[in-house]
Amino acid sequence: MNIEQAGTYKLGNHTVKRMGYGAMQLAGPGVFGPPRDPETARAVLREAIERGVDHIDTSDFYGPHVTNHLIREALHPYPDDPTLVTKIGAKRGEDGSWNPAFAAHELRAAVHDNLRHLGLEALDVVNLRAMFSPHHPAEGSLAEPLSVLADLQREGLVRHIGLSNVTPTQVADARAMVDIVCVQNFYNLAHREDDALIERLAADGIAYVPFFPLGGFNPLQSGILDNVAERRGATPMQIALAWLLQRSPNILLIPGTSSPEHLRDNLASATITLDATDIAELDGIASPSRAAGE
Secondary structure: OOHHHHOEEEEOOEEEEOEOEEOHHHOOHHHEOOOOOHHHHHHHHHHHHHOOOOEEEOOOOOEOOHHHHHHHHHHOOOOOOOEEEEEEOEEEOOOOOEEEOOOHHHHHHHHHHHHHHHOOOOEEEEEEEOOOOOOOOOOOOOHHHHHHHHHHHHOOOEEEEEEEOOOHHHHHHHHHHOOEEEEEEEOEOOEOOOHHHHHHHHHOOOEEEEEOOOOOOOOOOOHHHHHHHHHHOOOHHHHHHHHHHHHOOOEOEOOEOOOHHHHHHHHHHHHOOOOHHHHHHHOOOOOHHHHHHO
């Protein structure tokens, strides 16, 4: 497979392949605690790099600390200068809960934790994850945490700033304060609330990185998806990823898995080209909230 077929896009001062890898699933169940098989987790990371992946998404609150430790163990010293993207703004409770961590001292500590656990002197991209609602975007000011990130950027610890779990208003406000290189939000075939935002970002050369591109904890299920997959001789999940790659040139994918076999399946999506009939059928898959908003 050749993931370069999906093309490249700029992410900060790097140009990365549009098919990347998300490390979240390398942690234990519920993204909490260690994996059942750490060696397989490290093998997945090494294979991703061997197959050309140069964009890895992670965070020190995955585990917590688990995925960053695995990345360092498997890949450090990092070959071919991969772009490592992390995120801050949340922390894990002892019960595995996802909690806000927006205070200045928490944000600074998170950046230093990511640097230490990844074995880096500077972080390529740090996404500020909004936590006004932990599970979906909600309005609220990001001015104070962004000012902390801007200070860390001036200190040379953070090269570029991105956003995660944010509303269009928050994106616009943030761009008035600092240079934003990417937005990472929940988006896939069935959840398309960010369609207009994607178009605006594309016009300005800003990357959009959908998390849960395959549905996350509730995998995508659709008869339409199954039919297109059967016609194309692919899996439904490969078709869902291929649709995202053709949706807009500024979309960067970071599908995650802890399985070498699933990694290969995901990366093979970069070689699938959907025709107009496929796209028209797949565009019919959308959540009721999107349909109601049109």
